[in-house]
Structures are given as C-alpha cells and as structure tokens.
Amino acid sequence: xxxxxxxxxxxxxxxxxxxxxxxxxxxxxxxxxxxxxxxxxxxxxxxxxxxxxxxxxxxxxxxxxxxxxxxxxxxxxxxxxxxxxxxxxxxxxxxxxxxxxxxxxxxxxxxxxxxxxxxxxxxxxxxxxxxxxxxxxxxxxxxxxxxxxxxxxxxxxxxxxxxxxxxxxxxxxxxxxxxxxxxxxxxxxxxxxxxxxxxxxxxxxxxxxxxxxxxxxxxxxxxxxxxxxxxxxxxxxxxxxxxxxxxxxxxxxxxxxxxxxxxxxxxxxxxxxxxxxxxxxxxxxxxxxxxxxxxxxxxxxxxxxxxxxxxxxxxxxxxxxxxxxxxxxxxxxxxxxxxxxxxxxxxxxxxxxxxxxxxxxxxxxxxxxxxxxxxxxxxxxxxxxxxxxxxxxxxxxxxxxxxxxxx
Amino acid sequence: xxxxxxxxxxxxxxxxxxxxxxxxxxxxxxxxxxxxxxxxxxxxxxxxxxxxxxxxxxxxxxxxxxxxxxxxxxxxxxxxxxxxxxxxxxxxxxxxxxxxxxxxxxxxxxxxxxxxxxxx
Amino acid sequence: xxxxxxxxxxxxxxxxxxxxxxxxxxxxxxxxxxxxxxxxxxxxxxxxxxxxxxxxxxxxxxxxxxxxxxxxxxxxxxxxxxxxxxxxxxxxxxxxxxxxxxxxxxxxxxxxxxxxxxxxxxxxxxxxxxxxxxxxxx
Numbered sequence: 001x002x003x004x005x006x007x008x009x010x011x012x013x014x015x016x017x018x019x020x021x022x023x024x025x026x027x028x029x030x031x032x033x034x035x036x037x038x039x040x041x042x043x044x045x046x047x048x049x050x051x052x053x054x055x056x057x058x059x060x061x062x063x064x065x066x067x068x069x070x071x072x073x074x075x076x077x078x079x080x081x082x083x084x085x086x087x088x089x090x091x092x093x094x095x096x097x098x099x100x101x102x103x104x105x106x107x108x109x110x111x112x113x114x115x116x117x118x119x120x121x122x123x124x125x126x127x128x129x130x131x132x133x134x135x136x137x138x139x140x141x142x143x144x145x146x147x148x149x150x151x152x153x154x155x156x157x158x159x160x161x162x163x164x165x166x167x168x169x170x171x172x173x174x175x176x177x178x179x180x181x182x183x184x185x186x187x188x189x190x191x192x193x194x195x196x197x198x199x200x201x202x203x204x205x206x207x208x209x210x211x212x213x214x215x216x217x218x219x220x221x222x223x224x225x226x227x228x229x230x231x232x233x234x235x236x237x238x239x240x241x242x243x244x245x246x247x248x249x250x251x252x253x254x255x256x257x258x259x260x261x262x263x264x265x266x267x268x269x270x271x272x273x274x275x276x277x278x279x280x281x282x283x284x285x286x287x288x289x290x291x292x293x294x295x296x297x298x299x300x301x302x303x304x305x306x307x308x309x310x311x312x313x314x315x316x317x318x319x320x321x322x323x324x325x326x327x328x329x330x331x332x333x334x335x336x337x338x339x340x341x342x343x344x345x346x347x348x349x350x351x352x353x354x355x356x357x358x359x360x361x362x363x364x365x366x367x368x369x370x371x372x373x374x375x376x377x378x379x380x381x382x383x384x385x386x387x388x389x390x391x392x393x394x395x396x397x398x399x400x401x402x403x404x405x406x407x
Numbered sequence: 408x409x410x411x412x413x414x415x416x417x418x419x420x421x422x423x424x425x426x427x428x429x430x431x432x433x434x435x436x437x438x439x440x441x442x443x444x445x446x447x448x449x450x451x452x453x454x455x456x457x458x459x460x461x462x463x464x465x466x467x468x469x470x471x472x473x474x475x476x477x478x479x480x481x482x483x484x485x486x487x488x489x490x491x492x493x494x495x496x497x498x499x500x501x502x503x504x505x506x507x508x509x510x511x512x513x514x515x516x517x518x519x520x521x522x523x524x525x526x527x
Numbered sequence: 528x529x530x531x532x533x534x535x536x537x538x539x540x541x542x543x544x545x546x547x548x549x550x551x552x553x554x555x556x557x558x559x560x561x562x563x564x565x566x567x568x569x570x571x572x573x574x575x576x577x578x579x580x581x582x583x584x585x586x587x588x589x590x591x592x593x594x595x596x597x598x599x600x601x602x603x604x605x606x607x608x609x610x611x612x613x614x615x616x617x618x619x620x621x622x623x624x625x626x627x628x629x630x631x632x633x634x635x636x637x638x639x640x641x642x643x644x645x646x647x648x649x650x651x652x653x654x655x656x657x658x659x660x661x662x663x664x665x
Contacts, residue, residue: 038634038636038637039637040636040637040639040640041635041636044612044613044636044646044648045612045613046613047648048611048612048613048648048650049613052613065640065643065644065645065646066644066645066646067645067646067648068645068646068647068648069647069648069649070649071649072645072647072649072658435543437539437543437574437578438539438578438581438582439539439540468546470571470574470575470578470635470638471575471578471634471635471637471638472578472635474634475634499563499564499567500563500567500570500571503567503568503571504571504634504638507568507571507637507638507641507642508634508637508638508641
C-alpha cells in the first residue's frame with residue numbers, strides 16, 4: 001500500500017470520521033437524562049453539551065430569559081432586544097431555519113422551535129460554516145429543547161390546576177365557615193338553615209343577627225362558582241352583619257340598600273351580582289317584613305295557602321337600590337316562611353326534568369305543623385331522592401322559619 | 408457557628424387535629440442549615456409526628472436549598488396524612504423564594520403561629 | 528462601565544457575604560440598594576449560582592463581578608471547579624412522571640430564570656463563567 005496521501009481516500013476517510021463523530025455526538029446528546037432534571041437546568045445542560053459537540057462559538061436559546069452558552073459578545077445586539085425583534089433581525093423562517101452570513105466572517109444559523117410560543121435556537125461559529133450534518137444535529141437539539149420546554153409548561157399548568165383546585169377548596173372551606181353555626185333563639189320562631197355546596201364551589205349564603213329583639217336574616221346566592229364566588233360570599237356576609245346593626249331598625253329594604261352600598265364597588269369590579277332576600281321578624285309585633293332582591297323561591301305559607309313573594313328589587317350589584325320596597329306580613333301560629341336557592345328547584349333528574357317550584361310549594365303547604373328542622377330536612381331529602389343518579393348541579397340552600405307560640 | 412435552627416427548641420403545640428411539632432428558624436435558611444433542618448424534620452416524621460410547623464417568622468434569608476428541605480418534608484408529611492405548614496417570614500425578602508417558585512400557593516402559609524394552628 | 532469584585536472561598540459559610548457585598552456594590556455603581564424588591568431577587572439569583580458552584584462544580588474559589596452598563600446590570604460568577612455544567616449528572620427527584628408533584632430538588636436555576644433577563648454560561652481555560660444580566664431599576 002502506498003504511504004503517499006491519496007486525496008480521494010483522505011476525503012472519504014474524512015467524511016466517515018465526520019459522520020462517525022456526528023453519530024457519537026447524537027448519542028452523547030441523547031444520553032443526557034434530562035427528564036428528571038428541573039427544566040432550567042435541563043436547558044442549560046443541553047445547550048452546553050451541544051455547544052461542545054458542534055464546536056460552536058456561541059449557542060443561544062432565544063426565550064425568556066435568553067439562555068446562552070459560549071461567547072456572548074457575538075450576539076451583543078440580540079441580548080438587549082426582546083425576542084420578537086431579534087427574530088425579526090435574523091429573518092427567521094417559520095418553516096425551518098435560515099442560515100445568515102454575517103460580514104464579520106461568522107456564520108449564524110437558526111432553528112425555529114415551537115413550544116407554546118415561537119422560540120429560536122441560534123448557533124454561531126467562526127471556524128467553518130455549518131454543514132448538513134451540523135444542521136441535523138441542531139435540529140435534534142432544537143427538538144430536545146422543545147420537548148423539555150413543553151414538559152415544563154405542562155408541569156406548570158398541572159401545578160396551577162392543582163393550586164387552583166386547592167384554592168377552590170380553601171375558599172370553599174373559608175366560605176362555609178362564614179355561615180352561622182347555631183340557629184338564633186328568638187321567641188315565637190323556629191329557624192332552620194342548611195347549605196349543601198356543590199363540589200368545591202361556594203356561592204350560597206345565609207346570615208342572621210338579633211338586634212334589639214328583632215331577628216334579621218339574609219339569604220343570598222352569588223352568581224358564579226369557585227374562588228371568586230366564595231370570596232364574594234364572605235364579603236356579603238360581612239356586609240350583612242354590619243347592615244343589620246346599622247339599618248336594622250329601618251327594616252329589610254333599608255338593610256338591603258345598605259348592603260348594596262357597601263358591596264357595589266367590589267361587586268361591579270368583579271362583575272358579579274348577588275340575588276338576596278332580607279327579612280326582619282319582630283316577635284313582639286308578630287310581624288315579618290321581607291325585601292326580595294331577585295331571589296327565588298321565596299314562599300309564605302299560612303293556613304294551607306302558599307304565597308309567592310316576588311322580587312321587589314333586581315339582584316344586588318346590578319343597579320343601586322333607590323326605592324325601598326318590601327312586603328309586610330302579620331304572622332299567625334303555624335305559618336311558615338321559606339327561602340330556597342335555585343339549586344333546589346333547578347335540580348335535574350337523570351331525564352333532565354327539574355324539581356321545580358311546584359314541588360317546593362307542595363311540600364311547604366303540606367308541611368303545616370312540622371318544625372322548621374323537619375320541614376327543611378324533608379325538602380332536602382325530596383330533592384336528593386328526585387335527583388337520584390344525577391349529580392348535584394348547584395349549591396342547595398334553604399332557610400326555613402316556622403312560627404308559633406309553642407316554638 | 409451557631410445553627411439558626413433553634414436548638415432543642417422543638418416546641419410542642421396543639422391544634423384540633425392533635426399534637427403539632429414546631430421548629431423555628433432564626434436567621435438564614437440556606438445550604439448550611441437545610442441539611443440539619445431536613446434531618447430534624449425527618450426524625451419527627453419517623454416517630455409519627457406528622458403535623459409539623461416550621462416557624463419562619465424570624466427567617467432572614469431562604470434560598471432553594473432551604474426550600475428543598477421544606478418541600479421534601481411537606482411531601483412526606485402529606486403522604487403520611489399529615490402536613491407541614493409554615494409561619495410566614497416577617498421579612499419580605501425571605502418570602503421571595505416561595506413566590507418565584509410559586510410554592511407560596513402550595514404550602515399552607517399563615518402570618519402567625521396561632522393562625523397556623525387555628526384551623527388544623 | 529464600572530466594576531466591583533468579590534472573591535470568596537467555595538464553601539457555604541463564605542458565600543454568605545454575598546448579600547452585603549451586593550448591596551454595597553450596587554450603591555457604588557449608582558443603583559438604589561435600598562429597594563429590596565429589586566435587590567432581593569438579584570441577591571437570591573446570584574446566591575443560587577454560587578451555591579451551584581459549590582454543590583456541583585467542585586470549586587475552590589468563586590469570584591463575583593458586578594458591572595453596570597447603559598442597559599443592564601451584569602453580574603459574573605466565576606468558579607475554578609473542575610466539573611463543567613454539562614458533565615454533572617444531577618440527582619433526580621425520584622418522581623418524574625407525576626406532573627403535579629412538586630420536585631424536591633433543582634429550584635436554583637428556576638429562580639435564576641425568573642429573575643434574570645439572560646443567563647450566559649461559558650467554560651474556557653478550566654473555569655466556569657456564569658453571567659447574569661438584569662434589567663436596570665425603573
């Protein structure tokens with residue numbers, strides 16, 4: 001065999017060596033076990049490894065923040081510009097990548113990465129231009145980076161979901177805790193109140209206060225679900241407790257107006273409204289006054305007759321309450337007052353039929369003589385068995401007052 | 408050099424759920440202190456103390472090493488049906504590590520020890 | 528472009544001087560070092576890199592530089608560790624498949640990512656150089 005160099009053989013060997021190098025390079029890149037690392041570390045490790053393998057002078061991932069390995073001077077202007085500008089500057093093609101010759105003798109090549117937002121991998125090398133094998137390797141690096149970034153995003157989303165889910169749970173728990181625990185002791189009236197929230201939402205509320213011997217109560221339904229509804233719900237209860245004291249002596253419509261004033265800013269900010277029912281029972285006068293702001297069903301049963309107390313005002317948070325309107329009722333023994341949330345009447349069964357107002361009316365009129373607890377519990381049980389396999393769609397809340405000298 | 412983990416002062420406290428072990432940090436919770444803290448919390452978990460509170464109200468600096476120790480203990484406590492809760496650091500700088508990693512949403516963090524024990 | 532430099536031994540105790548030095552340097556460089564919401568995260572990010580140098584690079588010495596230009600505050604962390612960043616195989620958290628599970632390790636660089644505008648790493652002449660660029664205070 002001749003010892004003189006054979007240019008053809010040389011170039012063949014050269015090509016084989018290069019191909020082999022590239023193979024080894026790909027193998028080394030793939031052997032980086034990045035899936036168990038945190039994403040930031042993985043990105044830098046991939047870039048550092050690729051930088052060595054490709055013998056680049058500089059390798060950068062144009063993301064937020066910019067990750068760069070090697071000589072940062074070559075990308076000077078890129079580092080201070082934001083991503084859109086830098087991509088523009090290097091005329092990136094969205095289909096693949098572009099090789100741009102830079103006057104200083106450098107070659108810069110870019111690979112577009114789609115990982116949520118468009119990113120770019122930019123490589124700069126002074127020694128020699130990027131060949132086909134180099135580009136293949138760069139593409140592989142870009143794909144690896146994209147998968148790491150995507151995983152990171154999935155991880156973040158999952159964490160956020162878990163956090164939001166937890167927030168809902170916390171908010172709901174806080175909200176439930178805001179509801180009064182014990183029923184008020186006022187002569188001549190027996191009070192039942194219960195709220196069964198649907199999953200983790202919490203928008204239904206009730207609260208009461210006895211001020212100067214008069215029982216004031218509020219029942220409400222915050223539109224919406226989850227965290228914002230639960231926060232609003234606790235705000236409403238605070239507003240109610242304050243308003244009972246401030247405006248209680250002027251009656252439920254005044255209480256309503258006071259709450260509306262108290263809440264209007266925060267409600268309109270959140271674009272939330274609350275249907276509300278405020279009542280004041282004076283045992284000395286045997287008088288029940290009720291102001292209804294969009295709530296339903298609100299029923300008064302006397303002697304088997306059921307009266308539906310329609311809304312006097314729109315829900316709170318829609319418009320300021322100007323006219324103070326309310327209904328005054330003289331209470332007799334055996335009368336019943338009921339205020340429920342639409343989670344009761346709108347509960348569907350498996351076929352899609354709703355429980356409806358009529359059923360509640362029926363139960364109310366048939367419930368004469370029952371204690372508040374018994375009547376209330378019966379209504380809940382009826383809704384529950386009506387629903388059967390269908391899931392609970394909304395918060396189920398009921399406030400029930402039964403009147404009588406015996407209570 | 409004195410440790411910032413209050414030596415031997417593993418307080419006992421009571422919540423509705425039962426006994427709670429309290430460890431307080433006074434100063435820096437960085438790589439130097441993270442190991443001993445993790446060890447202390449590990450020992451508690453091993454003897455069944457699954458309700459832990461780390462009181463960070465007097466922590467001046469917390470880095471990812473400190474965070475890692477807390478996360479480790481929290482994960483193990485929760486998997487044992489307990490929890491690790493935190494009393495918030497008074498220094499805003501010390502909260503930074505939780506905010507940047509979003510762990511302020513994952514941990515139960517309350518402004519005072521009383522509030523931390525309150526609804527447990 | 529003015530520069531401030533700090534040399535530290537690569538151990539956890541010695542790098543505790545970073546915070547103090549950073550605030551002094553920032554003052555010298557004409558920045559408002561009393562703005563904790565600006566300084567705090569930067570201190571944390573630089574501290575994380577220094578910690579990494581100790582943890583992973585097997586360094587003996589760490590040198591930190593701070594410089595201010597028209598558009599950025601640049602902080603350089605150089606360590607003489609024999610291990611380069613990509614040669615280090617970090618421990619896994621042991622639960623990589625559970626997406627919602629918080630990872631137990633590796634929050635250091637994540638913190639740096641959230642704070643810095645660019646993260647530059649270079650390995651030349653047997654030293655690891657990290658350069659972080661932060662936007663200037665508004």
